[in-house]
Amino acid sequence: MKDIFSGLDDLGFENVDGLNLYGEKDKKENEPENDFNENSLKDLSHLYDKKLTCPVCGASFTVKAIKTSSYRMKGKDSDFFIRYELVNPYFYDVWLCNSCGYAAMKADFEKIKSFQKDLVKQNITSRWRGRTYTEPYDLAISIERYKLSLLNYVYMDAPASKKAMNCLKLAWMNRLEGDSKMELEYLNQSLKGFNDAYFNEDFPIYGMDRFTTMYLIGELNRRIGNGEEAMLWFSKVITTPSVNKRLKELARDQKDLIKCVKSDENKDSSESYTTSSKKKGFLSSLFTK
Incomplete structure (x- = not known):
């Protein structure tokens, strides 16, 4: 599981590489720069601000959401990864509260139980240093945010399916980045989670x-x-x-x-x-x- 949570050191999470996603014994074995290119203003035109209230700490904040008219699918990979034109919805799939550090994929953000809120406060909020992102988001930012989401899922003892889907989306982002090594690592972790979910969770799982x-x-x-x-x-x-x-x-x-x-x-x-x-x-x- 080496490098699964790499890049989160500056956010307060220095020693998290040894975490187990699914509770099994661990088998141990560069992010690009965030340039504000000429397409940045064009990308921003496809976004709008959505107001949220954090279910963990109660803070109010806004997230970027994509206008319905801006979804343009151009293809789909055999593992259900959808490739888009205009703007990439995956870049904005993770919602993050900058006050307490709680992060989750938007489909799960409100679905947090009381005991999980306590776990987030104990393991995430106590170490959270805050993070400001340039807009529009790019591949490097989306990977970091998916890692933060995955870290929250691990610490809050989320079901295997949530960690599996998070890992699958990290695999897709690394596919876009051309990092086949990390794509394979996340695919492996995703497979472990979906295997677990198939036998132990109710269907549907993320609409499947x-x-x-x-x-x-x-x-x-x-x-x-x-x-x-x-x-x-x-x-x-x-x-x-x-x-x-x-x-x-x-x-x-x-x-x-x-x-x-x-x-x-x-x-x-x-x-x-x-x-x-x-x-x-x-x-x-x-x-x-």
């Missing part, structure tokens, strides 16, 4: 029914290299009668993709063996046994 979650678990397995495990989950989706046609098609596509990759690997392995055998035969002909 049981079968959509099954597909996502399969896709996360595929992306981290667990091809055989991914095939099992995709097969469950495909063979379940009540699953909608579109989801079955997605599962078949990803299952076929795994087969193609496996076929190519076997072909490369076979060609390597043939080449090696030929070399061995040539050398053997030069020496008597």
